[in-house]
Amino acid sequence: MSLSQELQTALVVCFSAVFTQNILLTLFLGMCPFTSVSREVRTALGLGGAVVFVMTCTVVLNWMAYHWLLVKLDLEFFRFVLFIVIIAAFVQFVEMVIDRYSPRLYQNLGIFLPLITVNCAILGASLFMVIRDYTLLVSLGWGFGAGVGWLLAILAMAGIRQRLDESRVPVGLRGPGITLIIAGLMALAFIGFSGVLG
Amino acid sequence: MNGTSKTSRAILLDGLWHDNPVFRQILGICSTLAVTNQVLNTTVMCVSLTLVTAASCLTVSLLRHWTPRNIRMMVQTLIIASYVIVVDILLKAYWPEMSRNLGPYVGLIITNCIIMGRCEAFAGSNRPLPSLLDGLACGLGYSLVLLVIAVPRELMGMGTILGYPVPYFVDIWDPWVIMVMPPGAFFTLACVIWLARGLQARKEST
Numbered sequence: 007m008s009l010s011q012e013l014q015t016a017l018v019v020c021f022s023a024v025f026t027q028n029i030l031l032t033l034f035l036g037m038c039p040f041t042s043v044s045r046e047v048r049t050a051l052g053l054g055g056a057v058v059f060v061m062t063c064t065v066v067l068n069w070m071a072y073h074w075l076l077v078k079l080d081l082e083f084f085r086f087v088l089f090i091v092i093i094a095a096f097v098q099f100v101e102m103v104i105d106r107y108s109p110r111l112y113q114n115l116g117i118f119l120p121l122i123t124v125n126c127a128i129l130g131a132s133l134f135m136v137i138r139d140y141t142l143l144v145s146l147g148w149g150f151g152a153g154v155g156w157l158l159a160i161l162a163m164a165g166i167r168q169r170l171d172e173s174r175v176p177v178g179l180r181g182p183g184i185t186l187i188i189a190g191l192m193a194l195a196f197i198g199f200s201g202v203l204g
Numbered sequence: 205m206n207g208t209s210k211t212s213r214a215i216l217l218d219g220l221w222h223d224n225p226v227f228r229q230i231l232g233i234c235s236t237l238a239v240t241n242q243v244l245n246t247t248v249m250c251v252s253l254t255l256v257t258a259a260s261c262l263t264v265s266l267l268r269h270w271t272p273r274n275i276r277m278m279v280q281t282l283i284i285a286s287y288v289i290v291v292d293i294l295l296k297a298y299w300p301e302m303s304r305n306l307g308p309y310v311g312l313i314i315t316n317c318i319i320m321g322r323c324e325a326f327a328g329s330n331r332p333l334p335s336l337l338d339g340l341a342c343g344l345g346y347s348l349v350l351l352v353i354a355v356p357r358e359l360m361g362m363g364t365i366l367g368y369p370v371p372y373f374v375d376i377w378d379p380w381v382i383m384v385m386p387p388g389a390f391f392t393l394a395c396v397i398w399l400a401r402g403l404q405a406r407k408e409s410t
Contacts, residue, residue, distance in 0.1 A: 032386045034238040038317055083293055086311050087285045094278070126315040133308030178402035183394050190390030197385065 016147030019140070023151030025199040029127055030159040031192055033134075036127030040160055040189070050164035054157030056118045058150065060100070061131050064093050065149030068132040069142055089132045097122055127156055162192060215334060216341045237353075237393065239309055241384040243366045246354035248302055252295070252310060254343030256287045257319045261327040261339030263287075268328055280323045281314065288313050318346060353392045357383045 029035045039053060068089050076082050101119045104112045122128060131152045135145050166188055175184050239245045263283050264271075271279050292310050295303040303310070313319070322342050327335040358364055361384035363374040382388050 034233070034386070034389065035312070037233050037237065083289055086289055086292070086314055087282060090281055090285055090314060094281075126312050129315050130308060130312055133311045137308055176398070177405055178398045179394070183397045183401065186390045186394035186397070190387040190394065193385075193387040193390060194382075197387070 012141060012143050015141075016144045019144050020147035020151035023148055024155040024158065025196060025202065028155040028159055028193075028196050029131065029152040030156050031189065031196050033130065035130040036125050036156055039125060040163065040185075045164065045167055047161065047164045047168065050160045051157075053118045053122075054153075054160050056122055057125065057127065057156050058153030060093075060097060060119075060122050061128055061153035061156075062146065062149040064089075064096055064128055065131050065135050065145050065152075066142070067092055067096060069135060069140070069145045072136060073142075085133075085136060089129055093128055093132075127152070159189075159192065163188060212334070212337055215337050218341065233393065237389045238386075239306060240350055240354040240389055240392075241357055241361065243351070243354045243358050245302070245305055246350050248295075248299075249306060249309065250343075250347035250350055252291045253313055253316070253319075254340065254347055256284065256291060256313055257322060257343040257346075258336055258339040259287045260284045260319055261322055262332055262336040264323045264327040265330060265332045265335035271328075276328065277320075277324075280320060280328075284319055284323070285314050318342060349396065352396055353389065357388055357392055361385075361388060 023029065027033065030037070030040060036057070068085075071088055071092055072082075072085055076085055076088065097119050101112075104119075131149055134152075135148055138148075140148055163185070167185065170184065170188075179187070239249045260280070260283050264280055267279070267283075288311060291313075292303070295306070295310060319339075322339055326338045330338070355365065358366075359370065359373070360377070360380050361382075363369055363377050363379050380388075383392070
């Protein structure tokens with residue numbers, strides 16, 4: 007595949023990761039923070055930003071580790087452990103760097119970083135990257151797009167939930183119930199995008 | 205002994221209903237909601253998850269005196285990951301078709317908050333046998349919820365159960381394709397939670 011072709015594929019994958027294959031609304035990844043953190047737009051934005059950054063970097067790092075190390079050594083089954091360790095180490099590293107050089111950013115983003123290690127969306131993105139056999143450049147597009155898609159979904163949800171405070175929801179549906187119904191409606195809306203790429 | 209059997213029963217009941225992770229805390233739905241569009245996939249996923257939970261709880265409990273406290277999360281993650289690898293390889297070897305269907309979601313059992321939570325909350329400070337039981341109960345309780353979601357989804361979405369068409373039902377039912385698509389999972393889970401919480405509220409008020 008030539009470079010321009012690959013670039014094109016990367017862009018298409020990135021776009022579809024944001025809209026048609028949204029990691030949260032169609033692949034159900036990262037639901038836990040989605041139902042618990044999506045109460046305020048500001049926090050959602052902070053967490054979402056951290057996810058975009060960490061996901062882009064870890065997918066690329068994991069691609070390198072998988073193709074340059076595990077495939078060479080014939081140890082593909084070891085990827086679960088390796089990916090988890092790389093993600094945890096990367097998050098720890100970023101936390102230390104931010105803490106050292108930008109205390110203000112650390113205050114805004116720092117509390118979200120430990121949460122991210124256990125976010126299934128991060129590991130999920132890397133596992134999908136392996137299963138779909140993406141090249142390095144396409145993986146970059148996929149990681150970034152998946153992160154942005156997650157950010158978009160949690161941001162929209164936070165906005166809706168802030169409005170929801172004033173409405174009367176049946177007792178049993180309050181909290182997670184209504185969140186899931188909204189997520190379902192959002193998923194319906196995102197299905198509408200599926201025709202865009204043909 | 206009467207005393208131990210009662211506590212064992214309490215552990216099982218807690219895992220299945222009183223403390224059911226999905227109804228109570230909406231934890232760990234991420235990695236498994238995606239496979240609830242067919243009952244067969246769900247069953248395989250549930251069995252894998254229950255096995256991994258029980259085995260990891262047992263191992264964490266066995267190693268609890270030798271695990272340094274400050275790196276216990278990492279140790280637990282590695283234990284869980286090892287069991288997930290075993291399940292993944294077994295599926296790939298004996299049921300490659302199912303392995304393809306489930307895709308990355310088998311691997312995602314690692315980040316399922318329920319297993320981690322049980323290891324941290326129970327197995328880390330209890331003896332091996334109760335820990336094994338606790339892991340088993342939580343896995344089963346979780347499986348129960350997933351099956352409750354999967355059965356109506358497959359039934360309404362395709363008119364089948366486990367791939368077999370349900371007699372009479374298929375003739376009168378127009379399949380709702382939306383039920384086997386992602387939004388169906390959200391709606392069904394929401395309804396299940398609504399029911400469970402409604403029942404709970406009624407029980408508490410009387």
